Amino acid sequence: xxxxxxxxxxxxxxxxxxxxxxxxxxxxxxxxxxxxxxxxxxxxxxxxxxxxxxxxxxxxxxxxxxxxxxxxxxxxxxxxxxxxxxxxxxxxxxxxxxxxxxxxxxxxxxxxxxxxxxxxxxxxxxxxxxxxxxxxxxxxxxxxxxxxxxxxxxxxxxxxxxxxxxxxxxxxxxxx
Numbered sequence: 538x539x540x541x542x543x544x545x546x547x548x549x550x551x552x553x554x555x556x557x558x559x560x561x562x563x564x565x566x567x568x569x570x571x572x573x574x575x576x577x578x579x580x581x582x583x584x585x586x587x588x589x590x591x592x593x594x595x596x597x598x599x600x601x602x603x604x605x606x607x608x609x610x611x612x613x614x615x616x617x618x619x620x621x622x623x624x625x626x627x628x629x630x631x632x633x634x635x636x637x638x639x640x641x642x643x644x645x646x647x648x649x650x651x652x653x654x655x656x657x658x659x660x661x662x663x664x665x666x667x668x669x670x671x672x673x674x675x676x677x678x679x680x681x682x683x684x685x686x687x688x689x690x691x692x693x694x695x696x697x698x699x700x701x702x703x704x705x706x707x708x709x710x711x712x713x
Contacts, residue, residue, distance in 0.1 A: 541605065542605040542636050548681045548684065549629035553691040553693060554704050557704055591606060592610040593605070599675070603678065607619065627653075634653055635651070635664060650665055
């Protein structure tokens, strides 16, 4: 099974969410939060489509196929732009962008930086990739691969972020 950037993001947030998503149990289409995020992505920077483009990347690493699709890539300045709704899972957003930068490097494109843009918050975070980050991504990618091949779904995590998750009703259907 290919490892995609969404897997890296979900692994950081919740192993159960990742496992369900990877096993074709996808609830994003039922989530208002996901719909609002998609709308935000499509409407926040309308002028960008003229200058920049979405970019899909694939790389082979350690017997695994890695894939990513960046929101916008500015070829001239070597910048990945990723649009996000809020900062509640900023660590997951950052790791996802670092994964993208790593994919660029695996494809021989050096010097790429990332920008996570939070239009609703009017904030931008710059993301760089260090050798420590690459080692962490290598380890995380191996862990994601193992989790994706598990037969049993991981347990719920009972975190405050669960209530905003598109999988909430599925995970907590037996809860009072």
